[in-house]
Every structure is written in structure tokens, then in C-alpha cells.
Amino acid sequence: MIVRDLKTAEQSNRRIVSPDGNWESTRMLLKDDNMGFSFHITTIxxxxxxxxxxxxxxxxxxxxxxxxxxxxxxxxxxxPIKPGTLYILDKHDKHILRAFEEMQMACVFNPPLNGKEVHNTEGAYELEAEAVSA
Incomplete structure (x- = not known):
């Protein structure tokens, strides 16, 4: 069993801040956890x-x-996005995200992220980014 606490993860190298200043993401579950997806708590x-x-x-x-x-x-x-809204990018949808106020999002990625990904020039994550060390 894997058990992680958000507050602790936020104080570790699992917290990634975007270079462009739009978001930060705490990567709670990653590729090395061998679950087939990754799970993040992201602040926009x-x-x-x-x-x-x-x-x-x-x-x-x-x-x-x-x-x-x-x-x-x-x-x-x-x-519109508000608490309780789920949106699913099931077709690799090119999109724009706008935050009218700070938003906290729970995000699931398939395939899972390694941990240190930030958006490339196309707005995508690379498949084989550097992993977060435990």
C-alpha cells in the first residue's frame, strides 16, 4: 500500500512550479508507483x-x-469550470485554460508522468521526462 499526505508532498521535490508562473502541481502518484496513471493536485x-x-x-x-x-x-x-466540474481531454484536445480566480484541480494522466514535467513549447508534457527521486 502507498500512503502519501498532500502537505508533506508539497514540501518535497514532488511540488513542481511552472516556469511561466501559471500553475504549481504536487505529483502525488507517479510512473514509478506502477499504477498505470499519475495523480496530481494542481493549483492554477x-x-x-x-x-x-x-x-x-x-x-x-x-x-x-x-x-x-x-x-x-x-x-x-x-x-465553465467551477467546483464539481470534471473535464476530460480524451482526444488530445488542444485547449486554453483560464482561471478567473485561483483554482485547485485534481488531475489524472495516462500514461503516468515521471514527476518533473513542465509544458514544452507545444503545451505538452514529454513522454520521458526526469523522474522525481523518492
Whole structure:
């Protein structure tokens, strides 16, 4: 069994802050845990507005707190995000995420992340990024 505490993980190298200043993510479950997916608690900072395109991963995102919107770039549709909203990027959707206030999100990635990923120039995570050491 694996048991981790968010507060402890936030004080470790599992907490990654984006170089662009839009988000921080505490990676609670990673590839080395051998579960077939990774699980993160991610904070999107207020007024963040950035494009992502997870070409190598599928992601599900559940909003725990805060409000914003996600826009799919293929059709320009905007979807409100508030506590209780789940959005699923099941087609490697190119999208823009906007935070009207700070949002806390629970995120699941398949395949799992190694731990130190940040978005590349395309807004994606690389498949084989550096792993977080235990």
C-alpha cells in the first residue's frame, strides 16, 4: 500500500512550479508507483490564461475549488469550470485554460508522468521526462 499526505508532498521535490508562473502541481502518484496513471493536485493561479496540447497523454481534471473556463481550440467552445466540474481531454484536445480566480484541480494522466514535467513549447508534457527521486 502507498500512503502519501498532500502537505508533506508539497514540501518535497514532488511540488513542481511552472516556469511561466501559471500553475504549481504536487505529483502525488507517479510512473514509478506502477499504477498505470499519475495523480496530481494542481493549483492554477488567478488570471492564468495559457494554451496546452497534451499530445502524449490523456488527462482528466476535476475542479475542487475556484472558477475559470476551458476553451477547445478545434471549435472555440468555452466550458465553465467551477467546483464539481470534471473535464476530460480524451482526444488530445488542444485547449486554453483560464482561471478567473485561483483554482485547485485534481488531475489524472495516462500514461503516468515521471514527476518533473513542465509544458514544452507545444503545451505538452514529454513522454520521458526526469523522474522525481523518492
Amino acid at each position: 493561479y488567478k488570471d492564468a490564461d495559457f494554451q496546452m496540447h497534451y499530445q502524449n497523454h490523456l488527462e482528466s481534471v476535476y475542479c475542487v475549488s475556484g472558477e475559470g473556463e476551458v476553451e477547445t481550440l478545434s471549435d472555440g467552445k468555452k466550458y
